[in-house]
Amino acid sequence: MSNPLERVSRFVKQYDPAIEPLIFQEKLNTTEEAAQALGVEAGQIAKSILFRCSDRYGLFVAAGDVRIHPKRVKKCLEGGQPKMASPDEVAEITGFQVGAVCPFALQTEVPVFVDSSLERFPVVYTAAGIAESLLPVSFQALVEMTGARVIDAQSAE
Template identity: 80%
Template sequence: MASMSPLERVQHYVNQYDPTIKAMLFEEKLQTSEEAAQALGVDIGQIAKSILFRSSGRYGLFVAAGDVRIHAKRVKQCLEGGQPKMASPEEVIEVTGFQVGAVCPFALRQEVPVFVDSSLERFPVVYTAAGIAESLLPVTFQALVAMTGAQVVDMQTAE
């Protein structure tokens, strides 16, 4: 697996679940949820952004709708630690095996807990990065949760 490109790693992983799901490739890099939504002509909320956080030496990957701000209190609750911080670009590569802006929520280099935003459920299809900035992967909410083994949480509220 080490010799595979990030995109190949993602597709190999997805094939184990559903070989009909294929990564979409674009000419240009899609660095933000806005750029990805524009390229696809979809609502920004349909773009599932994957952000790695660190708290007390533990990592967690948070997958949220493109129009949702991940609440720091929610991250803290999920990671059960101190003050959570966004992981550095170097940590993101080390833990996920992907560059910032191209983090796929599965086929990760290291096993970390994944938390998926419940608001993604409002869309029939959501799009995650597929390992490189020029790619997106269309998946249903159910497939996303199944492939990540994620815990579904509401990212917007922190009771």
Template identity: 70%
Template sequence: MIASPLEKVRSYVQRYDSSIEPILFEQPLPTSEVAAQALGVEIGQIAKSILFRVDEQFALFVAAGDVRVHPKQVKAAFGQGKPKMATPEEVEKMTGFRVGAVCPFALQEEVPVYVDRSLKRFPMVYTAAGIAESLLPVSYEALLEMTGAKEIDAASAEGSAS
């Protein structure tokens, strides 16, 4: 039996911290703004996950909902080529999640994950939890641990991957 995307995320998170549970909503939360409003938090606390690709290489970038991932940072992470946002079909194939519900861990395929330091300013951030009606509360440190991500300054052209 194939687990639902939400169950896949829940199961993955339990290996790290059994106290973390997805928050479920009646309606989909299609944007950072809508998600922040539903939770009553700042837009920046919503961690958006965006999949980019160069040729057949993919990488997932996670940033605060109130920042724009800078193209130079995406290009620097790939090292070569011209990055493009992945298509909705590619997102689902690589992550196992639909656009708008992409959790930055428990991914279908192994892809490098980059977490932007813009999220570090909040004690708690909220990622998608596999379905459009869910959010997962995690600390910045837990997000880094669960994703195995590299920290970057995605919002700045001068920042570097570490």
């Protein structure tokens, strides 16, 4: 398997050769650390969380300052009780470690759901495959590259 950062870079180049991952000296372990490193608000950091309902997985991408509602996950995945995937499941399904999950260039194809809360920013930053990287993208590019369905992840509806 290739280096996760290289996998993300190759994938992004298909869409827009101008998009380059930003590499930092230190690991950015939290939304707050990433926002501080960039000098932006936490909401601009797009967190990607893998959920499982029964045997179905889905990747939910939301602004760093919002909470993804469990009822929304359950409705999107049409399954039983939603649970966050374990670190082992995250690595197996996405090909990325927890904290470095990029919402595209996934190892296994799963449905991706992007929260509309990210639309308020001209640029959002996703993980780019390793904990020391972030990828600046527009909301529209994020939706296009992930093939995602846009949802209101904070709503129970």
